Amino acid sequence: MSQTHPTAPVASQRIAELIRDRILSGQLPPGTRIVQDELAEELDSSRLPVREALRILQSTGLVTLRANHGAWVSSMTLRDCTLSYQMRERLEPLLLAESMPLLTADHFDRLRALQAEIEATDDVEEFLVLDRRLHWLTYQAQDTGQLTHTVARLWDTTQHYRRAFTHLTARERKWITNAEHHLLIQAxxxxxxxxxxxxxxxxxxxxxxxxxxHPAVFA
Known part of the structure; x- marks a missing residue:
């Protein structure tokens, strides 16, 4: 009887992280087909860990698997994204409240340093990385399991649209974003x-x- 190679789960997770990074960085935009054979060849891997990696990403909402048609980077309509943001409006304040009592002076120092970096950059990609770090630093003091997982999924699946939106509006929104960050840190x-x-x-x-x-973001 055949046995699963003990490194298979590790390889699948590693490949899933690599694909996730490519999706979140914009290298693989929504609607992009992911060809298993090509990816396996690129990574010098068998098809099994690639297939398992795609299943992992399907469970997070980043990849859509279509029977007999392969894998695709998931896409959203404006309505989908609106619902995701409405969920964030309700869930993230709850996650923040759970984390807040455990935040320390070190957290606040790091938050202010991150905000200074945000204000110093005009690069959208750098802003997206720093903004994510800032918000997740306010949440990380308390790992609430399912709540943290759900919020992380909402962040990941809306990343492409947040990027496209930020490219369009970064200059006019920058002072608002900075002001709200300062108010949040002070509170x-x-x-x-x-x-x-x-x-x-x-x-x-x-x-x-x-x-x-900006409906064009979803075109």
Whole structure:
């Protein structure tokens, strides 16, 4: 009887992370077909770990597997993205509230350093990386399992549209984003949970509402 090679799960996870990075970086935009044989050849891998990696990414919403048609980078309609942002508006303040009591002075120092880097850059890709780090630093003090997993999925599956939107609106929105970040960090330092959650909700809602004015992002 054949046995699964003990390194197969590790290889699958490694390949899944590589594909995920390519999707989140924009190298593989929504609607791109992922050809298993080509990917296996590129990575000098058998097809099995590639297939398992795609299944892992399907479970996170980043990849869509179509019977007899292969794998594709998942795409969203404006309605899909709107619903995802509405979920974020409700779930992220809850995640923030769970993490907030465990934030330390070191967290606040790192948040302010990240915000300084955000204000110093005009590069959209760098901003997206720093913005993600800033928000997830406010959440990471408390790993709430399913809640953290759900929020991470919402961030990942909307990444492409956040990137396209930011390219279109970065200059006009920069001062608003910076102001809201400062308000959020200050509320966290003041241990003002209600204000921190309100700022975060407004921050997410603003992007959702402005996305509706840019339907071309979803073309």
């Amino acid at each position: 966290l330092e003041d241990t003002d949970s209600a204000s921190a959650q309100n700022v975060l909700t407004t921050h997410i809602r603003r992007t959702r509402l402005e996305l509706t004015h």
